[in-house]
Amino acid sequence: MTEITPQPGIMEIALYKGGASSLAGQTNVLKLSSNENPLGASDAAREAVVRAALELHRYPSTDHAALRAAIGDVWDVPAEQIVCGVGSGEILKNLSEAYAGEGDEVVFTEHGFSMYPIYAHACGATPVVVEERERVVDVDAILAACSFRTKIVFLANPANPTGTMIGQAEIARLADGLPKAALLVLDGAYAEFVDGYDGGAALVASRDNVVMTRTFSKIYGLGGQRIGWAYGPRDIIDVLNRIRGPFNLAAPALAAAEAAVRDTAHLAHCRAENAKWREWLAHALGELGVASDTSSANFILARFADQAEAEACDDHLRNEGIIVRRVAGYGLPNCLRITVGDESGCRRVAHAVAQFKGQA
Numbered sequence: 001m002t003e004i005t006p007q008p009g010i011m012e013i014a015l016y017k018g019g020a021s022s023l024a025g026q027t028n029v030l031k032l033s034s035n036e037n038p039l040g041a042s043d044a045a046r047e048a049v050v051r052a053a054l055e056l057h058r059y060p061s062t063d064h065a066a067l068r069a070a071i072g073d074v075w076d077v078p079a080e081q082i083v084c085g086v087g088s089g090e091i092l093k094n095l096s097e098a099y100a101g102e103g104d105e106v107v108f109t110e111h112g113f114s115m116y117p118i119y120a121h122a123c124g125a126t127p128v129v130v131e132e133r134e135r136v137v138d139v140d141a142i143l144a145a146c147s148f149r150t151k152i153v154f155l156a157n158p159a160n161p162t163g164t165m166i167g168q169a170e171i172a173r174l175a176d177g178l179p180k181a182a183l184l185v186l187d188g189a190y191a192e193f194v195d196g197y198d199g200g201a202a203l204v205a206s207r208d209n210v211v212m213t214r215t216f217s218k219i220y221g222l223g224g225q226r227i228g229w230a231y232g233p234r235d236i237i238d239v240l241n242r243i244r245g246p247f248n249l250a251a252p253a254l255a256a257a258e259a260a261v262r263d264t265a266h267l268a269h270c271r272a273e274n275a276k277w278r279e280w281l282a283h284a285l286g287e288l289g290v291a292s293d294t295s296s297a298n299f300i301l302a303r304f305a306d307q308a309e310a311e312a313c314d315d316h317l318r319n320e321g322i323i324v325r326r327v328a329g330y331g332l333p334n335c336l337r338i339t340v341g342d343e344s345g346c347r348r349v350a351h352a353v354a355q356f357k358g359q360a
């Protein structure tokens with residue numbers, strides 16, 4: 001027997017499954033499984049990557065100053081309280097490793113993002129799963145689950161895969177009610193889809209126990225570049241800067257993100273198109289007897305009668321060349337998560353669901 005063994009918790013991790021991106025024997029595949037932006041990245045971001053190609057031999061910036069300045073300008077947050085990561089995922093993981101370990105608890109809700117238990121196990125902490133109320137986060141239930149062992153509470157707002165969100169007053173109540181040693185991590189992967197929502201920035205500014213994360217993978221259409229950021233109290237940003245790799249972000253990714261964040265017109269266009277086609281799709285599915293909660297993100301959680309119907313619909317969609325996400329692993333076996341595509345994508349998936357329901 002080898003004595004070379006991984007740290008506690010690591011073998012508890014169930015491997016993350018990303019959304020599929022191809023179907024055997026299908027050509028015209030419509031991928032609606034990973035909440036990518038159907039309109040793609042800003043032209044300015046594409047051009048920045050092309051320019052960056054001329055400098056591939058250079059090491060990238062270590063302090064990400066230019067990107068942090070751009071984020072600070074656009075989102076009105078202090079640049080010195082921003083840290084950038086390899087996707088927001090790296091930051092969520094680094095927060096877990098910095099603030100939780102063996103004997104500590106990391107709290108999240110039953111339909112929460114499936115990376116949260118992975119981050120908890122990876123640092124040896126114990127994941128604590130809290131029930132939601134009808135697919136909506138329940139602040140009282142989270143507070144009741146917290147103890148002196150709680151070091152991190154992960155909350156995505158809007159949430160994935162439910163698409164629901166809770167209001168600012170509720171988040172503030174959560175932040176104020178947490179045990180002293182617990183950090184509230186507001187995962188804002190979908191925050192930009194909500195017009196006028198600050199992603200929790202005001203809460204970060206006024207408290208010392210809240211960090212918010214954002215990503216370039218969703219509305220900015222830069223999932224392939226792996227880049228995200230966080231805004232938090234100075235001491236927490238300092239801790240994150242100590243443990244991240246000095247060259248964690250590649251130069252083309254930094255250049256793309258800086259151009260993308262400054263292209264506020266593209267952002268507004270993507271937000272408006274998403275809202276328009278999300279409403280259209282939710283209505284079209286509703287007419288077919290497929291219910292969904294009001295979504296604040298760029299996907300719809302379509303609810304079917306039971307798991308068998310959801311799986312049968314998924315099989316039909318796959319035969320039609322459409323990939324959506326099964327979410328049984330999120331405790332939602334009767335649901336499918338469908339990314340809001342562009343107009344043709346939304347029309348195509350609605351038509352395929354209508355065929356499945358015998359109503360096309």
Ligand SMILES: *Cc1c(COP(=O)(O)O)cnc(C)c1O
Pocket residue numbers: 086087088089090113156159160187189214215216217218223226227228
């Ligand atoms: C997509 C997503 C992320 C972001 O992942 P990146 O590492 O930034 O690509 C984080 N949280 C949630 C809930 C997500 O859905």
